[in-house]
Amino acid sequence: MAILVIGEHDNKTLRPSTLNVVTAAAQLGTDVDILIAGAGCDAAAHEAAAISGVNRVRVADDPAFADGLAENIAPLIHGIASEYTHVLAPATTYGKSILPRASALLDVQQISDISGIEGSDTFVRPIYAGNAMATVKSNDALKLITVRTTAFDAAEQSGSATVETVSGGGDAGLSKFLGEELTRSERPELTTADIIVSGGRGMQSSENFAMLEKLADKMGAAVGASRAAVDAGYVPNDYQVGQTGKVVAPNVYIAVGISGAIQHLAGMKDSKVIVAINKDEEAPIFQVSDYGWVADLFEAVPQLEAAIEPS
Amino acid sequence: MKVLVPIKRVIDANIKVRVKTDQSGVELNNVKMAMNPFCEIAVEEAIRLREGGQAEEVIAVAVGPSQSQETLRTALAMGADRAILVEADPSPEPLAVAKLLKAVTDREGPGLVILGKQAIDGDNNQTGQMLAALLNWSVGTFVSRLKVDGASVQVTREVDGGLENIELVPPCVITVDLRLNEPRYASLPNIMKAKKKPLDVLSPTDLGVDVSPRLEVIRVVEPPARAAGVKVSSAEELVDKLKNEAKVI
Numbered sequence: 197m198a199i200l201v202i203g204e205h206d207n208k209t210l211r212p213s214t215l216n217v218v219t220a221a222a223q224l225g226t227d228v229d230i231l232i233a234g235a236g237c238d239a240a241a242h243e244a245a246a247i248s249g250v251n252r253v254r255v256a257d258d259p260a261f262a263d264g265l266a267e268n269i270a271p272l273i274h275g276i277a278s279e280y281t282h283v284l285a286p287a288t289t290y291g292k293s294i295l296p297r298a299s300a301l302l303d304v305q306q307i308s309d310i311s312g313i314e315g316s317d318t319f320v321r322p323i324y325a326g327n328a329m330a331t332v333k334s335n336d337a338l339k340l341i342t343v344r345t346t347a348f349d350a351a352e353q354s355g356s357a358t359v360e361t362v363s364g365g366g367d368a369g370l371s372k373f374l375g376e377e378l379t380r381s382e383r384p385e386l387t388t389a390d391i392i393v394s395g396g397r398g399m400q401s402s403e404n405f406a407m408l409e410k411l412a413d414k415m416g417a418a419v420g421a422s423r424a425a426v427d428a429g430y431v432p433n434d435y436q437v438g439q440t441g442k443v444v445a446p447n448v449y450i451a452v453g454i455s456g457a458i459q460h461l462a463g464m465k466d467s468k469v470i471v472a473i474n475k476d477e478e479a480p481i482f483q484v485s486d487y488g489w490v491a492d493l494f495e496a497v498p499q500l501e502a503a504i505e506p507s
Numbered sequence: 508m509k510v511l512v513p514i515k516r517v518i519d520a521n522i523k524v525r526v527k528t529d530q531s532g533v534e535l536n537n538v539k540m541a542m543n544p545f546c547e548i549a550v551e552e553a554i555r556l557r558e559g560g561q562a563e564e565v566i567a568v569a570v571g572p573s574q575s576q577e578t579l580r581t582a583l584a585m586g587a588d589r590a591i592l593v594e595a596d597p598s599p600e601p602l603a604v605a606k607l608l609k610a611v612t613d614r615e616g617p618g619l620v621i622l623g624k625q626a627i628d629g630d631n632n633q634t635g636q637m638l639a640a641l642l643n644w645s646v647g648t649f650v651s652r653l654k655v656d657g658a659s660v661q662v663t664r665e666v667d668g669g670l671e672n673i674e675l676v677p678p679c680v681i682t683v684d685l686r687l688n689e690p691r692y693a694s695l696p697n698i699m700k701a702k703k704k705p706l707d708v709l710s711p712t713d714l715g716v717d718v719s720p721r722l723e724v725i726r727v728v729e730p731p732a733r734a735a736g737v738k739v740s741s742a743e744e745l746v747d748k749l750k751n752e753a754k755v756i
């Protein structure tokens with residue numbers, strides 16, 4: 197069984213999501229290739245070649261692939277998919293936009309966001325915001341799958357795969373990348389951070405988030421948020437944790453002024469340790485918290501920050 | 508320009524779902540159903556395009572059991588002009604839905620199809636992308652801003668790293684994210700008016716689409732439960748627990 201992993205990258209560096217997907221792929225078979233579709237993406241390709249357990253990196257270098265446009269990349273996947281039994285991509289916004297398009301071109305019913313593998317055709321996935329776990333068996337000959345990255349460990353990086361070029365796809369002439377507004381931060385990234393400090397509507401303003409950032413910096417943590425905090429404009433959209441935001445599973449998740457709606461829990465309940473700070477002792481977040489502190493966050497957060505030794 | 512808005516009937520977002528004891532799925536009987544929240548945003552956006560003069564007609568289309576007519580009536584009450592039900596029970600998988608929607612698109616000839624980014628039952632996040640592939644149209648996924656200006660469509664997408672701006676060649680498929688707009692509530696007079704708006708019912712056979720499933724559901728179970736832990740009452744106590752009990756900092 198040969199397995200193709202769609203590598204996620206920004207041409208210069210490989211996104212860590214690729215490492216988790218390779219681990220999932222390795223559970224399906226030993227013949228794992230990675231596709232790097234980009235423009236001037238040599239550096240990303242060489243990083244991919246260093247992932248343990250990867251056989252071959254296939255590089256498609258074309259200006260049309262520079263910005264991850266699904267219209268241009270899906271036909272490339274379509275062109276080489278017949279060489280594989282499984283095609284896997286991360287369940288990130290990148291994988292979610294590209295893989296379903298390739299699936300439809302291949303007439304395959306994709307399996308989204310798997311968190312477990314029970315066999316070459318049988319997979320476990322959360323549905324209803326993680327309130328139920330479905331085990332599904334695919335009857336398609338080819339399987340296209342997006343992988344929940346937090347459910348699989350990152351692969352080691354001590355391999356030396358061969359790097360080859362591959363062609364296909366190209367500019368479909370349907371869409372054009374105009375630009376991006378990326379959130380720049382020196383802090384760890386949400387999806388890979390060991391510790392996350394997350395704020396909700398209880399924070400009341402974007403200025404007050406500075407308090408959480410100070411705590412996060414002392415702990416070496418990333419900063420996240422609930423949908424309510426993002427909708428209110430306290431923090432950018434990419435901070436959102438939940439069913440329709442990012443799924444995270446750090447060692448410690450500290451929820452501050454977050455009530456614990458099911459849609460928020462869907463994104464963080466696989467964290468190892470959950471801490472909640474909330475002034476309402478009835479808040480549902482306490483039902484999933486290992487450590488709950490009923491307190492006014494405006495007093496509790498500075499106290500917590502003072503009690504933590506710098507990381 | 509016509510705008511087609513596919514909407515799905517799902518368990519209301521505020522209801523806690525229950526897994527059936529026979530592990531065949533989740534309990535749908537006697538459970539409050541509603542329009543998928545992302546679909547409400549899609550309907551709202553389409554109506555705004557018509558109100559802004561960029562669209563002439565808004566057509567809501569649902570694939571699913573006959574009760575989906577209620578959901579279509581809600582879209583009509585919000586302001587959609589007419590509705591189509593493709594009756595199929597249970598609601599088919601995303602690929603089959605995309606094929607049915609392609610057939611409806613071919614019949615109706617819309618300039619824009621606006622879907623939700625995700626249905627909150629299966630959390631698949633596939634249908635719009637698949638429909639765009641089958642039509643060979645451009646697609647803007649996870650859209651938080653949509654600008655339709657004659658022959659140019661510009662979208663802002665919410666992506667993992669922040670925001671992205673893309674220009675699309677129409678006709679195109681759009682899948683909407685939460686922050687695109689705030690959907691309106693239907694007023695009572697509009698709910699009454701909606702009862703008289705046209706609603707056509709088709710079958711997958713009428714559209715020539717095979718909707719047989721590709722996936723077999725082996726079982727559906729509860730997720731592993733998380734037990735509530737202990738309460739702490741000071742920062743020192745919390746830090747001590749994290750350090751010496753949980754050993755995570």
Ligand SMILES: Cc1cc2nc3c(=O)[nH]c(=O)nc-3n(C[C@H](O)[C@H](O)[C@H](O)COP(=O)(O)OP(=O)(O)OC[C@H]3O[C@@H](n4cnc5c(N)ncnc54)[C@H](O)[C@@H]3O)c2cc1C
Pocket residue numbers: 395396397398399421422423424425436437438439440441442452453454455456457458459460463473474475476479491492493494520544545627
């Ligand atoms: C389709 C759909 C998708 C969604 N997706 C997501 C998602 O991905 N992520 C997500 O987070 N939500 C999502 N939601 C929204 C979700 O349902 C909740 O509305 C949201 O999570 C609430 O955010 P919150 O907990 O910050 O706000 P609230 O529910 O308003 O809670 C605020 C909390 O702060 C506490 N508080 C207030 N002041 C203080 C203080 N001074 N000190 C201590 N505590 C205080 C209050 O007691 C309260 O518990 C989604 C909803 C829908 C319908």
Ligand SMILES: Nc1ncnc2c1ncn2[C@@H]1O[C@H](COP(=O)(O)O)[C@@H](O)[C@H]1O
Pocket residue numbers: 512513514515516543545546549568569570571598599601604621622623624625626627629630631632633634635
């Ligand atoms: N059965 C259906 N009928 C109509 N529209 C649907 C149906 N299933 C999915 N959709 C549309 O596709 C979007 C994404 O759904 P999904 O791919 O299932 O997550 C939804 O928000 C709807 O706009």
